[in-house]
Amino acid sequence: MNKDFVDALQQVAHERGVSAEELISNFEEALRLSYLRQKGFRQKEVEEENKGPVIEVHLDPQEGSLEVLEIKKVVENIEDVDKEITLEVAQKYDPEVALGEEMEFPVDPEEFSRIAVQIAKQVLTQRLKEAERTRVHNEYKDREGEVVTGNVARVDNRNNVYVELGRGEALMPQKEQIPTERYHPGQRVKVYLKQVQRSSKGPSLVVSRAAEELLRYLLRQEVPEIAENIVEVKAIAREPGSRSKVAVMSHNPNVDPIGACIGHKGQRIQAVSAELGRERVDIIQWSANPREFIRNALSPATVGEITTETLEDGKSRARVVVNKDQHSLAIGKAGQNVRLASRLTGYEIDFEEAEEVTDLDVAMLRAAEKEEGVKVSSDAKDRFESLFKEGE
Secondary structure, eight states: HHHHHHHHHOOOOHHHTOOOOHHHHHHHHHHHHHHHHHHHHHHHHHHOOOOOOOOEEETTTTHHHEEEEEEEEEESSSSSSSEEEEEHHHHOOOOOOOOTTTEEEEEOOGGOHHHHHHHHHHHHHHHHHHHHHHHHHHHGGGGTTTEEEEEEEEOTTHHHHHHEETTEEEEOOGGGSSOOOOOTTTTTTEEEEEEEEETTEEEEEEESSSSSHHHHHHHHOOOOOHTSEEEEEEEEEEETTTEEEEEEEETTSOOOOHHHHHHHGGGHHHHHHHHHHSSSEEEEESSSSHHHHHHHTTTTTTTEEEEEEEEETTTTTEEEEEEOOOOOOHGGGGGGGHHHHHHHHEEEEEEEEEEOOOHHHHHHHHHHHTOOOOOHHHHHHHHHHHHTTTTT
16 A cells, blocks of 8 residues: 555545544545455344454554554354454464454455455445535524525426535425526525435435525515614514515514515515516514404405404314405415415404405504504494495
8 A cells, every 4th residue: 555545545535524533534434344244244244243253453654654454353163253263273373372362364465356455445435425415404494494595407308406504415305495596507596495205325414495484584684673683573474486485573663664574665575586586575563462463464455344263173263244346355365475474373264345444444453453442433333344244
């Protein structure tokens, strides 16, 4: 074994991002296993059944010297010929050896045939892959749930996108993509690191651009009030690439959470939308009162009375009175508005048409939902009561 070979091993270690010590250890293990396989023992037999001789391989990176030793225990009666030697035979090599001691027998390098060297190469390659997988897993295991930036490496024939994240490659399956986007090699993208797992095939990194967490991250990046925890994002419902609803509240009565998120002339929310393929992002006021929250979530539709109930299966349902001319707006195109509102609030929403719901009616309902006092004329009160009295 010459020094140039050891230097080459260390260079490979550097290129693969593993330590030289780790690679040399893997090389020693590869030679050990190849020798055992040449002797007719399978790796499973050696590791699980403890069969075969005990072999030690030592590579000195400073000198470039290689030593392969077969270890045998000195016994009175042999039970395992591969691991034991009688005292009588052992004393021919070392007259001072005693029972119970171990003896080292150097293995002639000539015993390593061309096939054994090929086996060693295969084992080393496999160990290198395992070392790389371990390194990638260790690098990303604590970053699960973060938003990271990567480059699109390739797109396969199933439209799965592979994103290069430093030394690791992540998978973005079709369901985690924004449907309106098209990806191409070299494209720089922000992705949510959704899953980091370790399997027999190595670390599995799954990223997403469809996750609600990506939208939450972008809002935090664009809106200082969110980053400073003055404004809080309470809930998000998203249909990637199309439309999202975000419920926000302010911990400071002097800060308008909706205005803060939208920004001057809509600059903040437009920047978020642009990063998500021009996805429309609606910002609404969150409320601890379910009826008020549902009313806000159904925006831009104007709705009337809202009643809520909890079903036997634990689900929550809301019945919403709505004008005939507002019904389609409340439902939205292909049901999108009510679908997002339902996911945002956690309520199944059913509509009931009314003859007419005026702005005054809505103002009174909002006041009632907020449990605030409101001064209105007696005529308005009579109209409000008659509009929703039982039987109408």
